[in-house]
Amino acid sequence: MPPSLHPLIDNGLTKGSPSESFPGGTLHCLCPSSSSNSPVEITLSSNVSHNHFCGCSKCWKPSGSLFSLVGVIPKTHLSVTANGHKLAVIDNSAAILRYACKDCGTHMYGRIEKEHPFYGLDFVHVELSDQKGWQEPQFAAFVSSIIEQGFDPRGMDEVRARFKSLGLETYDALSPPLMDAIATWTAKRAGKLSL
Ligand SMILES: N[C@@H](CCC(=O)N[C@@H](CS)C(=O)NCC(=O)O)C(=O)O
Ligand SMILES: [Zn+2]
Numbered sequence: 001m002p003p004s005l006h007p008l009i010d011n012g013l014t015k016g017s018p019s020e021s022f023p024g025g026t027l028h029c030l031c032p033s034s035s036s037n038s039p040v041e042i043t044l045s046s047n048v049s050h051n052h053f054c055g056c057s058k059c060w061k062p063s064g065s066l067f068s069l070v071g072v073i074p075k076t077h078l079s080v081t082a083n084g085h086k087l088a089v090i091d092n093s094a095a096i097l098r099y100a101c102k103d104c105g106t107h108m109y110g111r112i113e114k115e116h117p118f119y120g121l122d123f124v125h126v127e128l129s130d131q132k133g134w135q136e137p138q139f140a141a142f143v144s145s146i147i148e149q150g151f152d153p154r155g156m157d158e159v160r161a162r163f164k165s166l167g168l169e170t171y172d173a174l175s176p177p178l179m180d181a182i183a184t185w186t187a188k189r190a191g192k193l194s195l
């Protein structure tokens, strides 16, 4: 049995709804509902964009999965709608402040508070929602980073081939449009571009 890339694609890829017709929805952490402890709830008022698999060591992955699935959404489209007291930032030194449930460990959203090309965008895992229609994964990023977490480098061709068989391009950083956005932001800040 090959390792699971991610439960959402182990049995193929399902297309999302067109963004204009998709109203958003709610994400829940993995805490079971009980009288003394109920899940954290995050409400998103639109679809996500740039939804992608991330192999880095910092992004939250479902158990047994090699990759995280992470999408971006303007921070003004995200609100914490239940049990926010259970959230804590897991690493205050990271550019992306990842708010995780203190009880089950699920990352509910990541936010950037410093000067950064992606300032104003939050990072979320739409598989935490029961709604259907979230943007389907667009590509796989930081693929080589799974080796840092102990994945056998000899299995990398197979991992990349499985993404490609689903029509997903693989990158060892972010996708070219996102890398270009970062570089453009950096050039503007340095006064080398005035677009
Ligand atoms: N190889 C590193 C890559 C980490 C990394 O750069 N992650 C990217 C994609 S999520 C990033 O932008 N991180 C910023 C952050 O975590 O704050 C690892 O696996 O830990
Ligand atoms: Zn929880």
Ligand SMILES: [Zn+2]
Pocket (backbone or CB within 6 Å): 054, 055, 056, 057, 058, 059, 068, 142
């Ligand atoms: Zn990541």
